[in-house]
Amino acid sequence: MSMRSRSVVTIADVARACGVGTMTVSRVINGKKHVSEAMVRRVEEAIARLNYQPNEAARTLKGRTSRTLGLIVPSLSDPFFSQCAHAVQQVAAEQGYMTMLFACEASHSVEAEELSQMRSRNIAGILIVPSSENSMEQLKELRRSGMPVVMMDRTIAGIDAGEVMVENLEGSFRATNHLIDHGHRRILCVGYDREYNSIGQRMDGYRKAMQTAGLQPQYLLVKRGVPVGPRVVAALRAVKPPTAIFSLNNVTSVAVLSALKREKIRIPEQVAMVGFDDFELASLLAVPLTAVRQPAAELGRQATRMLIDSLRSGSGNQQMSARIVLPTELILRQSCGCEPLAQITPLD
Amino acid sequence: MSMRSRSVVTIADVARACGVGTMTVSRVINGKKHVSEAMVRRVEEAIARLNYQPNEAARTLKGRTSRTLGLIVPSLSDPFFSQCAHAVQQVAAEQGYMTMLFACEASHSVEAEELSQMRSRNIAGILIVPSSENSMEQLKELRRSGMPVVMMDRTIAGIDAGEVMVENLEGSFRATNHLIDHGHRRILCVGYDREYNSIGQRMDGYRKAMQTAGLQPQYLLVKRGVPVGPRVVAALRAVKPPTAIFSLNNVTSVAVLSALKREKIRIPEQVAMVGFDDFELASLLAVPLTAVRQPAAELGRQATRMLIDSLRSGSGNQQMSARIVLPTELILRQSCGCEPLAQITPLD
DNA sequence: CAGGACTGTGATATCGTTCTCAGAAATCAC
DNA sequence: GTGATTTCTGAGAACGATATCACAGTCCTG
Structure with missing residues (x-):
């Protein structure tokens, strides 16, 4: 009946196809050490053949980073923000991160809602052009719980986060x-x-x-x-x-x-x-x-780099106090x- | 040391706080039947008090829908697409769905990459303004595996998906x-x-x-x-x-x-x-x-409704053949x- | 050659949620 | 009053990946 067949290939399928344990496959996927050259090739071949793709939900659940950045801008119709957003996505993609883009359209409640979603979605870090002082509480709380945050173009006082501004x-x-x-x-x-x-x-x-x-x-x-x-x-x-x-x-x-x-x-x-x-x-x-x-694009690029750097350096709370100011023309x-x-x- | 304390509240915490089992809490969250009125109140109070938010990764992993739509547009700098994207997000949010927005910037490889991410992220459905015939294979395959797809503004031949076009x-x-x-x-x-x-x-x-x-x-x-x-x-x-x-x-x-x-x-x-x-x-x-x-916004709205309808009606493959054409002015x-x-x- | 360090591999537990099933209590049917 | 249904609840098993630990081998090092 239901065509909703579990046609999805899992890591266990790959392991079985190679006659190895799932850990070996996992190690290959994540490029970890302690796997023999020959085994790497064998597993990679099976992955390609079965068209296996790791389930992100499972990876995220297990506690690893979700490899996803949250990007909140006030609006997409303003070319300044859309340029900025584009740059963010580009840099993030280069570094292996996805971007969840939200436009709160200057609505405080929408912004708050989106911020609250961030935690439940295990977002790795947040890039935000804050719309209102109202979202301060949400953001502060996220920040307290260790979420890396970089504010772009505007800042909210009292939040210890990275800042990328223009002059x-x-x-x-x-x-x-x-x-x-x-x-x-x-x-x-x-x-x-x-x-x-x-x-x-x-x-x-x-x-x-x-x-x-x-x-x-x-x-x-x-x-x-x-x-x-x-x-x-x-x-x-x-x-x-x-x-x-x-x-x-x-x-x-x-x-x-x-x-x-x-x-x-x-x-x-x-x-x-x-x-x-x-x-x-x-x-x-x-x-x-x-x-x-x-420099809208540059602003997005720098902010993304700052965020990813702080992600890489562990839960680098110290790094977050960075501040970049870009010139205008x-x-x-x-x-x-x-x-x-x-x-x-x-x-x- | 690491401030990365597991400060996250889980469903078990809520259950413990109420002196009930996790299933009861789960039922309350999902608004299911078979929970007494008094219990619902008790659990809801605890949820509010502890500021509990369900972990989306876990929910997604368990097989429920990810409540996330993938939206792929060629570019964000074109106001037509940004208006459209905004409308999509709005309708999706109203219906309880999040949107992952991607701008492929007319790059075929980026588009293919994004499409391939869709499956591993357990996206519930896809809205796409297809950029190239090249992505056809990716899209076809997703479609075959039961992923609901709605194409906006343009269509790709040979894909059995919903279509929302203009005249x-x-x-x-x-x-x-x-x-x-x-x-x-x-x-x-x-x-x-x-x-x-x-x-x-x-x-x-x-x-x-x-x-x-x-x-x-x-x-x-x-x-x-x-x-x-x-x-x-x-x-x-x-x-x-x-x-x-x-x-x-x-x-x-x-x-x-x-x-x-x-x-x-x-x-x-x-x-x-x-x-x-x-x-x-x-x-x-x-x-x-x-x-x-x-009618950019209307196009986004109609497409989103079409997608969500087909999501709701199970893996409604039949529904997907729908086609809407909007007038211009x-x-x-x-x-x-x-x-x-x-x-x-x-x-x- | 004994002890240590490193390499390659797999069993098992675990992340947080929901599904399945089962049991207890309440309600209903006759 | 007995059996059948329904309501309310929870224990335990998934979901798919990774961390941890365990256990062979292999390679040093003196």
Whole structure:
């Protein structure tokens, strides 16, 4: 009846086929010593012939590492995260690890749920772009129980985990200075209110540049979900409107561009603009956007290496305090009013 | 020494805490019958108090379903796939399934590797946007061994699996007709050469429209990796150049737009354009792109439901022959030369 | 050549859960 | 009241892999 026949080949089948014990086969699979050359070949031949694949659930249960990393990002639609995720998967695969990728879509409850799944799934280690301070408890607890964790792009205070960040402050500082150097005095900083610390760092960079130049910082911060476009338009209609906008991230940049287009406000003539976080299509927009480029792939790679290193070095709690900060790059395009320096890069 | 203390709570701990056997706890966890009301409460209280979480590896090993779906997409950077993946994860989570997401980045060997991992990981079922005919063997074999499979967006011949597709032919037919209706006679069809059947269907739709109008189809097909932009530019410099371009997908659309921009060829004045596959920023481009929108999220949702249904109905081999085809929508913007019908949608 | 160290191999216990079966108590049928 | 069913419960055997231990041999080393 049920075609659910146990057609799966087990280690015992292989052992039987070779006329040896299961331990010998196990040793061959794991590349351990104490197996004769001839035996290795014999077993490998049988494995290939029977198309045997070790049952991961059994291996995991027995206590060995699950060879699986958990990767939690806020969203997959943001190219920054998808690039990052791709890099993680690539490096992990090279090192023999699988990746379980989760997108919590900025939902705290989803993130908590996913984190709680991590333990029951015997995940070897966690790479996370934390969405909310709320998940702190879950993460702390996992960390306490010895789970290696590396935070990417953002950090949560009070968690002793690896960190791979970008130079948010420096990037914002440079971007803001660029606007100042081009004569702008009233620069509006637009973004989501301190959702996480990297946004705070970007705000700090902006503020530092403004104050250094003796200018008054000016913020338009909203909660995520509140339409920011109309607010910006309103700000531009005020007396003494800002002559430039510094957008704290990708999502707000697009929202602002969309609103400005709708209202037929010209960039950079009526208002100049620089955004934090570059994206592929930025150069093909109606007004190519000057933006701070983050090394998304590099961030993913470094974070994964850090995690795997700490996995390899036993339950290396000490190693986890590592911290890497990657540089950013200001990509000049037309939205800030100065001619682009570089040629348009072909997207082919 | 090693902080790797077995701090993990097992079902035996819970049982001991309640003074019952493990089977009783197991029954409570799985919501089975034959447990008294009072006992259920007692056990649930203990589970909560001890923060017990069942070990998935053990459950999986014992033969129960792993409650995990494998999702294989060609790439995460393509918004079509990331939207689709997101929808899959959402529906799966609602139904109590986890998702293992893999991006094979169009590499056949990676795809094969990932497929082979599926079995050893006791994946319950597979959702795949197949990249290559090469993976056919792997997939066929999995299918033979009773693994439920649903193919999304593309199909591979000779595999008896569920299919969720979009109306490629109809969408292309309509898009091409739109150009024809606006007076275009020489329309160039640009894309990657028949990589998979959905591209073939799009080409068929284009051809059907052209032939119906008594026009000569004209193709510019390259292999993935070959820069298509310069070829298009060259084609436009020929005598009797095409007056419109129909791009078979997202990636070629962007490549073409980029090349046209580089060469300062104006759209739609010098050449009109329609692309298959819409994307978020299409409306903010220098020339907002008219495109065939595919219901990416709906595709993911339907596919996931189909897979889970077949999982629930036992090893329902019959059910797997199901096939769903979703409609597309032509989004009119300026690149095709006619005014956009709709207002610009706010991106906030 | 005796004692130690290393190599090659297999029996057996074990990981945490669920399945099978069996027993005890309660309920029902007549 | 006796037998049959149903409810509630637990002991023990899996699931498939690996760690541990045990036991031959083999190779040194003095």
